[in-house]
Amino acid sequence: MSLTLRFFHSVAFLFIFFLSTIPALLALENEDSTIKTMQDFSGYPVDEPTHSFTLTSLSAPFSVDSQTLQKQIDELSTFSDAPAPGVTRVLYTDKDVLARRYIKNLMGLAGLSVREDAVGNIFGRWDGYEPDLPAVATGSHIDAIPYSGKYDGVVGVLGAIEAINVLKRWAFKPKQSIEIILFTSEEPTRFGIGCLGSRLLAGDETLAKALKATVDVQNISFFDAARSAGYARDEDDLSSVFLKKGTYSAFIELHIEQGPILEEEGVAIGIVTAIAAPASIKVDFEGSGGHAGAVLMPNRNDAGLAAAELALAVEKHVLESGSIDTVGTVGILDLHPGAINSIPSKAHMEIDTRDIDEKRRNTVIQKIHQSANTIAKNRRVSLSEFKIVNQDPPTLSEKSIIEAMEAASKELNLTNKLMISRAYHDSLFMARISPMGMIFIPCYKGYSHKPEEYASLEDMENGVKVLALTLAKLSMS
DSSP: OOHHHHHHHHHHHHHHHHHHHHHHHHHHHHHHHHHHHHHHHHHHHHSSOOOOTTTTTSOOOOOOOHHHHHHHHHHHHHSSSSSSEEEEOOTTSSHHHHHHHHHHHHHHHOEEEEEEEEOOOEEEOOOSSSSSSOEEEEEEEEEEEEESSOOTTHHHHHHHHHHHHHHTTOOOOSSOOOOEEEEEESSOOTTSSSTTHHHHHHTOHHHHHHGGGOBTTTBBBBHHHHHHHTOSSEEESGGGGOOOSSSEEEEEEEEEEEHHHHHTTTTEEEEEEEEOOEEEEEEEEEOOOOEETTTTTGGGOOHHHHHHHHHHHHHHHHHHSSOTTEEEEEEEEESOOOOOTTSEEEEEEEEEEEEEHHHHHHOOOHHHHHHHHHHHHHHHEEEEEOOOOOOOOEEEEOOHHHHHHHHHHTTTTTTTTEEESSOOTTTTHHTSSSSSEEEEEOOOOGOOOTTOOOOOHHHHHHHHHHHHHHHHHHHTO
């Protein structure tokens, strides 16, 4: 073969080899471009996810649709047995069922998978890319005591749905799943049991058994009421509601403060470090009654005056505790027969006392009991019942969750304050099965449980942003 021919063969071989490598080079370039696009879109490396998130992690806007959130709050408030602006939404009533449907629809629109348990706790889940890991949970309640406002609890449910929408608009994908919980009956309105749904989730077997014999003021049993709303259909065993400890790696609840501190101090975010321990007491006095004109004062056995004296004793013992954190309230006082010209023969009262110090609160309860016995003896009436309905311990927020909420507030340039929750919440019981934290936002003059209850668009937006960023951080840990 001539030298010239060999030269042309070599050139042809090199040309063919070059042509054959072009698709591979283009594929590599396209692959690099695809990976870069995916990383720009998701905010973390495709092959090695980042576990620490800040606002600079993603380029998409971190914005809350506060107008839609307010519209949803207003729409939810129409499911009420009280005229506007008041809200009455009691467990398992028709309005409660309609409100639940509204929330489930919003969860579905947010792309969440929705399920319910036997008592009506509702769960909306956003699967992470490692769905077998324990989820990060958030949520609150939507039931409302008679003639209350439209923000208590609701901000923590609708705000949680908006927080997930924020994260989705932010092009974020969680490692651990994020789950929203709508808790059944945080308020004790119908059956006298506060945080009924979260107590059962935390595995309260005593409550599960007691509910078999529990009735409301109209003598409707708990299970009949539940079945009328579509729950507890098959059996009276509620053990299926119980969650195992570790089901969630964290639980965070967004809530209005229900007090005036944040508004008065001009602070945007309250970070809850502890929740006060509540206790509820039922007391019954029985006297002999009689005609209001015919029975002379020295001869009376007035159950109503016994209850009035005990109410003042509650105030006295609370004030003598030595701590501003001790509080007591006589929220119910019923007299029988309830006629202006009849001496009360029976008096029923219900007392709420709470403190962040369990021992100090229990000491107050003991003193109230002693006073009840002394008053009954001095007024010649019988103390027919002194029943401690619940006596829950206080709980502390998890340090790592506090730090995540603080970091989120700082990144959002929002002022924050560490504070105690003197109102109890579902978080108190979720802390029994999961590390817990709470986010407070200001509310107008601290008003709550009344129609004047109000939170501004700005404050709700701030709360939703802190919740969303905290969920993002915790779901990647």
